Amino acid sequence: MDTPDKTQITPSSSLSKFEDSPVFKYISTLSPIELAKSRQTDSAFNSIAFLSPSSLFPSPQIGCHRESRFSVKRHHFLAPSNSRVLQSGNDSNTDEGASEVQPSHVYDDQVKCDNNGSSSRGLSSDLLDEQSNLAIELPRTLKYDCGSPDCSMVPRDEILKNTSVEVAGEEGSSLQCNKDQWEERQQSFENERDLRKICRIFPSEESAGCEWVAVVSDVADLLTLNSSIIYESTEGQDQRNADPGTTSFASAILQPQDDSSNLGNAETGDSSGSCKQSELADPITDQTPAILSTCLVDKLVVSDSGLKKDDKEEKCKQSCRQQRSIRRRCLVFEKAPGFGLHLNSLANTSKGQNHLSKVTPSPMKSGEVPHDNKVIVTESSPQTPATVGGNEADQNSPEKKRQKFENIDESTACKRCNCKRSKCLKLYCDCFAAGLYCIEPCSCQDCFNKPIHENVVLETRRQIESRNPLAFAPKVIRSMDDVSDSRGETNKTPASARHKRGCNCKKSSCLKKYCECFQGGVGCSSNCRCEGCKNSFGRKDGGDESEFDVEALETSEMKAPEENSLAVVISKGEEYQNLSAPSTNTSRLPFAYSGKLLKSFPLFVRSSPQVCTTQELDPSDLSSCRPKFESDLQAIPENETPKVLKHNCPPLALKPTSPNCKRVSPPHHDCSSSTTWHTRKFILKSVPSFPSFSPP
DNA sequence: GAGTTTGAAACT
């Protein structure tokens, strides 16, 4: 994407080639406007390669962080339009944009000729690869288009028009059409025809933003999983190339650094440009809630910005110099019935997320929800660029990975798999089970759970779900009424959570993490077939909260210390309602929460409304946190699970991981008493609130 | 770090 060659390609050179072509000559005979024509094609290319970036992220949040780059973008997209006035080469920015665009536009023409205006679905992944950069950029540019109710912005119109021309694929001859439409644009910028074309192409739904995702997903065959890839500049391109067409747009957006060095420098010509990109980190963070709201009905966006303001600039520069980027994992689930995502992985992030605490989680608005079946999970690796930057040489080394993994786990509770024989295509693999691609921190071997093997992953998931439709469903669920399960039996764990299927422990007495119930921080239930259950969170045989004395909690804590923090996160419930409310239009299995990977996906989750943020809690507050009790939220009657999954926001099984949260209070009271809750608790609408932690 | 234990997942 950021191949150095692009910058070397001067607009004049590529342009001259194109102008020398017979086609161009022919076209030029049709109109006196020549240069504009070629540029127009460039824009068209962008459009065709990435159908509806404009619609992709209608929500303002995305736009926010892209905004800083808007000027750059306008050069890319407006310059062509203006090129009829501008001379190429006059503006370095324009040059930059032209250099990037032009090579592809020729290709675009070829594609159009071949496909005769076919939609981007017909585009090969290779094309997308080549244009991935543009794909990232275009949506950013177009954020204004889709995000703004006001269409008055000239740049937007221009962009839309440019986009519409080629994207619509309605022209028999794209070039001819381009010319014609371009002339029309010349005559009137208010012409909405093109815009309406866009609208046809990208249904103007509130969730239109997701159309873009859908488009990408089409190429990716329903599911686009973008792993957050920590790559170096030399590897980054390879990596990107290795992920044909699957580069998550969302991922890219959430991760401006990817092209910061590219575009940022393009605009400014120096490192400062990239720094501007880095400054986007906060905006990105701020956007998180919005992103969540946009994608979260049954979509969870988990991402983080790895940069802190304090070090932001310097880290930015450093990262720019090193040309390092962290690509956030991004999962985009299209309408793939039965595809669920384990959000297990979402927990564990107490640290390093403070910056997110500043973010005011925005309850998801139904209108902000993109298409129903899209799930966008952007996982951000907790590592900051600086952190990442340390691992240049041996990232592939298993030991290095493990070390890194462990470091990550410590600092950010991010854990990845270590599969050796399953190819990470079985539920053994935590990553796979969580619906996530394996990424660099993983120590897996022969891993197929990567975007490059997307089809394999998808097919495997289908197979697994064909066997067990709930295979990717949450494993730990919270009781609806705090006390009753689907059969009316009483579950009285403090968190009212139970492992959906129950454990089958024989030797561990459900006191070790071998036990999924214990691991999930929930008590055993009648669903369990365990023997000698001594689950400190609640025994199968009726042990309940009464057993939750401090001693028991501490015991459990010591055995599963990492799970405590999340409990804090999940407390206070109003927003969970918010979370669940919009999900009514979801039709896909929710994220699945096995609980194992909760440690893995720290950061952004907290910023989301669904997942309470603990950022603002003092460590002391954490001490009053409940342990795992609440690590799983939603009570889903066993036989009703599918229904619930459809109509409710996916329960978030959050596995606390903070090592810091060493102290755990008895379930009933303490949390409230000692803690000023800045966090939210997650409670389903229909689910009574957690027992009040507040003093009576 | 290597080896063992454990129980879920997968297989038969």
Add this chain to the structure above:
DNA sequence: CAGTTTCAAACTC
């Protein structure tokens, strides 16, 4: 559905 095998995490030394 039950029994067995495979697998990777958890755990121990």
